[in-house]
Amino acid sequence: MSVPARAAHAPSYYAATRNATPLRPALVGDVHADVCIIGAGFTGISAALTLAEAGIRAVVLEAKQIGWGASGRNGGQIVNGYSRDLGVIEARYGAAAAKALGAMAMEGGDIIRDRVAKYAIQCDLVPGGYFAALTEKQMRELEHQKRVWERHGYTSLEMVGRQASQDIARTRIYCGGMIDHRAGHLHPLNLVLGEAAAAESLGAVIHEDSPVSGISDDGSLVTVTTDRGRVTAHSVLVCGNAYLGDAVPQLTNKIMPVSTQVVATAPLDPALLDKLLTKNYCVEDCNYILDYYRRTADHRLLFGGGIVYGGTDPASIEGKIRPHLDRTFPELRGVKLDFAWSGNFALTMTRVPHVGRLSANVLFSHGDSGHGVTTTHLLGRLLGEAVQGRMARFDTFAGLPYHPFPGGRTFRVPLTVLGAWWYGLRDRLAL
Template identity: 75%
Template sequence: MSSAATTPEAHTGSYYAATANPSPYRPPLMGEVRAEVCIIGAGFSGISAALTLAEGGIAAVVLEGKRVGWGASGRNGGQIVNGYSRDLSTIEGRYGKGPAKALADMSLEGGDIIRDRVARYNIACDLVDGGFFAAFTPRQMRELEHTKRVWESYGHTELEMVDRNRLPGIVETDIYIGGQIDHRGGHIHPLNLVLGQAAAAENLGTIIHEGSAVTRVEDKGHEVLVHTAQGMVRAKTVIVCGNAYLGDAVPDLTNKIMPVSSQVVTTAKLDPALLDRLLPRNQCVEDCNYILDYYRRTADDRLLFGGGVVYGGTDPASIEGKIRPHLERTFPALRGTKLDFAWSGNFALTMTRVPHVGRLSANVLFSHGDSGHGVTTTHLLGRLLGEAVIGRTARFDVFERLPYLPFPGGRALRVPLTVLGSWYYGLRDRLGV
């Protein structure tokens, strides 16, 4: 019997875990229970689905292998980035005008869900409005201008271009030539956000079991049996939201995504006046490189800085060694600054870089592969999963109809071939072409 079945594993040693709001111990599943809906995974997707159902009067049972928000939902950069990991023009060219319009109509909803729930349930998660995309090259500026035109063609008018002269009012660094403000962007403490939503769902009747890793799912047609080391849920419907941390509980899904790790560090507390100078508007920043850096100020006056990827989901030899050069290149004034926290976390990548959503059967639904845009898309897709369970399937169906493409080479070659592709795009970034 694994220890995870009896004692939920502590969160990773991140800044978020160190500053998390109090959260109760949620005992593991013991024995057999019945539920109308069982949700696998207590990250953003699973908790968003649970809260959607709870608001509609359905109390789901949620099974989490570790702790609520233990995976990517509690480790990410905490940035509210709207849209998908592929821009709307690419989506339109790939799937057609109709699906693109449908996805565009939902593209801002994830951020709206976050803000609505923070206000409705009084969630203390350091919500700050405003995000910035930073460009290194004229090509990246042209791409941002193109993105703005495309978004405006779909009715979204919250993007604002910024030239070099205005940059010091956004971020104090010499490495960019301009960028774009997303007034609908923002940043949050992600672990506190998911913990707050979990508490809201529980107050509406949801049952959450931590330390309850799913070992097997049996679809019997009339019901689905979800097994853990010490218990089982008999459910009418199952929603699978394990994403990059699902493991082998549902093999049909594990092989359809690639885990990718990203690394994050957080400085010691800094002089607030220094941060006021470096980030005058307290907006989060994400650069436009293929392998990008992202950073923001925390509520207690630190700089949180992330970036880098390791395909396959492993950790680099030194997280600080990987991230510190990028931090110091961006902000020379922080050279040698002490780093209090360094951690890594996995997100799930799809071949299309668009979330993979669908049904394994009439009774088993899933969503995964947000491909780096998970903070907002998980909230949207969790809502769509909940809607589908209660019979409102139209928006869920838009995503389900998008064709799935497997990684070339299968599981054995998906990492080396993706690394080869990322090397090409990384070279383009370095050459500015």
């Protein structure tokens, strides 16, 4: 049998600077495991490490390579909370749901920091994040958000005005913002590779180049099939997110893939970066379609933004991002861009993760809606807890009502684009 060439990572800064790691062999033949995990991104690897630490053997099946999808392509920002603020969650789902989700809202970042320290993962972890306001309306929204978070016991947030904002991001476009001292930034591909190695050191097995073609559940055991092998397990965790494809048809239409674009400049004079990003925080603005950026360990500016609903790439990534980069930092106009790439995240209609069961033995989590770095780590842990019979926290998310995109698979993109256009107009008009 001829074996196709293994899919390479996207041409990103992260792929070019990742730590050395072996290729894991594809699954061949029949194997047995306590748990089979589909997807070796943050969610799947977080679940695998949670289980391995508890002495439960997991086999992870990855269609491409570890971190090949959004986990290895994102902005590398530790942004706490969810894609919808706790105030929105309370208004939509009630005080009890907001209290339960609020109690877990910072846990994803804590998991990352704990694992980086425990397993000595080299991923350029730097503390501090900044939400930048472009309008007074956005400042008021940040102040409200700070009050809501403080009601849930979080005191790591600090409002700053225009002058102090200049000491964080030296640009004329912000009128102030909010620091999150428990946020931060890192090299996400190196993080997931380090977590994968930690899980393997405790007994987990990871097979790359092993796309799943089907799942069969007889009520007691579940069989997961690839083109060259099968895994029989007591439980299956589906963690494919935006790159699951049609491997699990029941989930294909539950989320919408959305692409976001990122560029990385050539190495810059460290003194210039010290001037532009004095405190070395990661930054994201408060627009509906936001810009986000940070400094890298080798003195580049990594700048992302823009979205394409449906998960396709724009005609020119540089053409889409450079105007935003130039507007934010005119000093960098014309700077050479060494890397430009795109990646998909999974969006839900509610912008809250979609978590649940396909059967008693098959659980899933997807749809982190742009807050995946932290939320995936939390939900991977919750999947691992659920396999061990500790269902309460998993059920908190699973119990939230799911709402499909209007128009189904055919019309979800144009209708969502229309909604995004409206919110983008509101940003431009400061409404």
